[in-house]
Amino acid sequence: MSYEFPERFERVHGGIRRVADITLINTFPTTILSHHILQQMAKRNRGVVVNVASSAANFDWFYLAVYSATKKYVTCLSSILRKEYADTNIYIQTVCPMMVATKMAKIRRSSFFTPSPEKFAIEAVRSIGLTDETTGCLAHQIQAEIMFGYIPDYFLSKFVRDNSLDTRKRALKKIENSAKTE
Structure with missing residues (x-):
């Protein structure tokens, strides 16, 4: 779950309820399900846990503070669990996708860098254990390596800020236009 559109923390559309929902939906299930399944896996001394976060976990996303923080939580939890279970045959992987053509992402058509959910899932499953x-997929890995490995933080911050502000501006314009037609 994410924001309806990028917004400053105190102005998040939907208020405290939306902030609470994003926090709960993006962290609680991962925590509870990991706890439950690891009890069973520990008894067998084997298993695979795959937690899905987002590339938003890799950088402080301007105007998406709660979403970004919840995704960092998932990567942090997975990293700690990986260390706790290092002496077992339990494998814990974190998948941090970039954009996938979904309703939540508001992207209708897939492309090389924005795969369909089906194509993404096939590649992500193939990555388990690697x-x-x-x-989760080659196209996203190429993007991430360039963005987070070679672009200086200053430029990446500016890009993220400009992108968030542009997305916010377009969303507010769309809301304004739909209010006029009602």
Whole structure:
């Protein structure tokens, strides 16, 4: 779950309820399900846990504070669990995808860098066991390596800020236009 559109923390559309929902939906199930399944896996001394976060976990996303923080929580939890279970045959992987053509992302058409959910899932499943943390697909891994490995933080911050503000502006314009037609 995410914001309806990027917004400053105190002005999040939907207020405290939306902030609470984002926090609960993005962290609680991962925590509870990991706890439950690891009890069973520990008894068998084997298993695979795949927690899905987002590339938003890799950077402080301007005007998406709660969403970004909840995704960092998932990567942090997975990293700690990986260390706790390092002496077992339990494999814990984190998938941090970039954009996938879904309703939540508000992207209708897939492309090389924005795969369909089906294409993404096929590649993500193939990555299980190859690395502790992945973007889930080759196209996203290429993007992440460039964005987070080669672009200086200053430029990435500016890009993220400008992108968030542009997305916010377009969303507010759309809301304004739909209010006029009602």
